């Protein structure tokens with residue numbers, strides 16, 4: 001394995017226009033999801049009179065903070081369908097956007113450390129295959145072949161009893177993904193407006209007609225929320241509630257190392273996930289902090305636990321140094337599945353609740369959200385992810401099923 | 407790491423506690439009268455404020471009792487800790503060095 005060169009920084013980027021007084025569609029939040037939504041509104045639906053409003057800088061939220069793992073090995077049919085649609089879009093996006101964002105299909109291993117993990121993993125492999133998702137069950141010696149630095153000795157505290165492997169899964173350079181989408185959306189006529197915070201909503205009865213921002217009022221035919229951890233705050237401003245709770249989620253990186261780690265390894269049971277970035281940093285994440293928070297930092301004991309788990313699984317990491325830690329704010333739903341669809345406010349649509357796992361969904365979230373906004377009705381892929389599932393009870397309970405424990 | 411004061415045991419590290427989500431969510435008085443939407447509210451919808459939030463914590467590794475904490479979800483400052491039979495304390499007005 002050799003380190004791939006990084007793509008050049010784009011020198012064209014995007015315009016930075018002043019906000020106009022009205023648009024057909026206003027998207028709140030220029031993370032990956034907001035940008036993908038704008039791109040597909042223009043590309044798939046011909047709707048280009050669109051603004052994406054971002055309170056900070058473009059893609060500086062969770063888009064810049066995630067550990068970039070892309071996979072589609074979810075248990076339930078609804079999830080497998082939308083995440084696999086995303087993976088198929090990932091596979092064609094670099095060519096379509098004419099931008100190499102280093103989508104690297106190096107595979108994802110989800111380790112099993114208990115008999116119940118083994119059963120859950122084998123079941124998920126079966127479910128994945130029935131849904132056309134590539135998946136294999138690997139015994140410990142096969143796990144060691146895929147990732148030789150992994151300690152599969154039976155004498156560790158939580159021995160590796162096997163793992164699921166999705167060869168088409170992988171990672172991508174998240175900043176470059178955002179820039180690729182932004183550049184193309186901008187070229188299609190979308191206004192990307194940074195430093196523009198939505199502080200309220202203009203309504204005519206139960207219908208939204210625009211947004212209040214720190215840069216003035218902007219009228220809009222339709223408004224789409226793609227604000228990740230701040231979705232609950234925005235919904236409250238718009239006059240309705242969302243079943244989301246915002247939690248800090250942390251990640252960290254080491255200094256640069258020679259390529260040693262050829263795949264992505266995730267472990268629910270000891271709760272760490274690790275890959276090696278293109279440049280050579282070891283990138284690690286763990287679980288969310290238990291409590292609600294908006295502070296974009298997390299608890300040190302979470303890092304301590306994830307490092308203990310990482311060093312036991314990867315003894316060679318013992319001499320690596322933590323270079324940087326940071327946090328993002330993720331919006332978690334009771335069934336660990338997103339909400340994409342209509343809201344109680346007419347012409348106001350929401351894409352939220354992706355929690356700790358929405359980066360992988362970026363293209364499909366944009367695809368289905370753009371469809372919903374353009375047509376006023378969900379796409380078959382996001383129809384099951386409607387807000388009313390909390391009332392009807394048709395939940396998509398991916399907790400413990402999604403191959404990640406949060 | 408948060409430093410939380412259990413009303414019975416005093417200040418202890420966050421790792422001694424278990425988080426229990428929003429406080430003051432009473433069980434419905436007449437459950438049989440609730441509509442599906444009201445059940446959804448009770449079961450799945452919780453406040454998610456940016457700022458002071460009343461939440462429940464369990465002192466799992468100590469006295470094993472539940473109590474309430476008023477905490478700022480932006481600064482993570484613990485503003486008050488109080489027993490379940492006590493009302494939510496009034497906060498001093500926002501601003502200043504609170």
Ligand SMILES: Cc1cc2nc3c(=O)[nH]c(=O)nc-3n(C[C@H](O)[C@H](O)[C@H](O)COP(=O)(O)OP(=O)(O)OC[C@H]3O[C@@H](n4cnc5c(N)ncnc54)[C@H](O)[C@@H]3O)c2cc1C
Pocket residue numbers: 028029030031032033034053054055056057058059060061062063064065066067068069070196197198199226227228229230234249250251285326327328329330354355356357358359360361
């Ligand atoms: C540490 C960490 C690790 C993660 N690892 C992974 C992973 O490996 N794989 C994976 O699939 N997912 C992962 N995720 C989750 C993933 O990052 C998110 O689900 C996804 O990024 C959410 O969509 P987004 O990109 O649009 O969100 P964001 O990039 O957060 O975009 C939302 C934007 O809305 C803006 N905004 C908020 N309020 C307002 C307002 N009032 N006005 C204007 N703008 C506003 C914010 O500033 C922000 O830029 C991780 C997240 C974190 C924090």
Ligand SMILES: [Zn+2]
Pocket residue numbers: 412413414415416465468469470471
């Ligand atoms: Zn106590």
